[in-house]
Amino acid sequence: GAPWNGERVHDRFELLYDTVTGLDVHNQMAHLQSGKTVAYDVLLLATGARATPPAFPGGNLDGVLTLDTLDNAKKIMQYGRKAKTAVVIGGGITAMEMAEGLRHQGLRTHFLQRGSRMWPRLFDENESSIIEHQIRHEGIHLHFNEEIVEAVGKDGRVAGVRLQSGKEIKCEIIGAAIGVKPNMQLIKELPIQQKQGVLVNDYLQSSLPTV
Numbered sequence: 384g385a386p387w388n389g390e391r392v393h394d395r396f397e398l399l400y401d402t403v404t405g406l407d408v409h410n411q412m413a414h415l416q417s418g419k420t421v422a423y424d425v426l427l428l429a430t431g432a433r434a435t436p437p438a439f440p441g442g443n444l445d446g447v448l449t450l451d452t453l454d455n456a457k458k459i460m461q462y463g464r465k466a467k468t469a470v471v472i473g474g475g476i477t478a479m480e481m482a483e484g485l486r487h488q489g490l491r492t493h494f495l496q497r498g499s500r501m502w503p504r505l506f507d508e509n510e511s512s513i514i515e516h517q518i519r520h521e522g523i524h525l526h527f528n529e530e531i532v533e534a535v536g537k538d539g540r541v542a543g544v545r546l547q548s549g550k551e552i553k554c555e556i557i558g559a560a561i562g563v564k565p566n567m568q569l570i571k572e573l574p575i576q577q578k579q580g581v582l583v584n585d586y587l588q589s590s591l592p593t594v
């Protein structure tokens with residue numbers, strides 16, 4: 384019933400280029416940036432997430448980079464062309480990708496892990512050692528039982544890091560991949576059960592079955 388003006392790409396699928404600015408879950412309507420509204424029977428929320436900003440002092444210095452958008456990926460490549468050394472923190476695949484990407488740009492790359500081996504929740508010691516061997520083979524310097532306690536700046540830019548062990552590493556880039564937070568701006572006021580995100584059942588239904 385609501386105006387659509389979208390692109391029909393399949394008999395049961397229409398693609399509309401617009402942005403949802405508000406949701407009326409009681410009347411099952413989505414309000415769009417263009418001023419249009421779209422009625423729905425079932426609404427799928429897939430609003431994505433943003434990188435968690437680092438909490439250590441100096442986390443807002445120029446040169447502290449995250450990898451959660453295309454613009455950030457371009458920024459990493461831009462900074463990598465001028466820098467000599469990078470320090471990467473994080474225990475997931477995104478941190479691994481950052482460390483490998485920076486190393487492939489020719490940077491001396493340090494990869495910090497809070498634990499004593501790689502991905503202990505997923506792999507046993509033998510499997511972790513295989514991954515660690517490959518990381519070192521790439522020329523990446525692995526540091527276990529380490530984390531950043533402070534980013535050191537000079538003229539507002541990253542100049543180095545101080546580590547929990549007391550060590551200091553001079554660097555121009557800090558790659559932070561320490562988790563994500565879901566984008567809740569659009570849905571935080573909805574009358575559905577939420578904690579850090581939306582609570583769902585085994586069928587991905589929220590406390591409102593139409594969402």
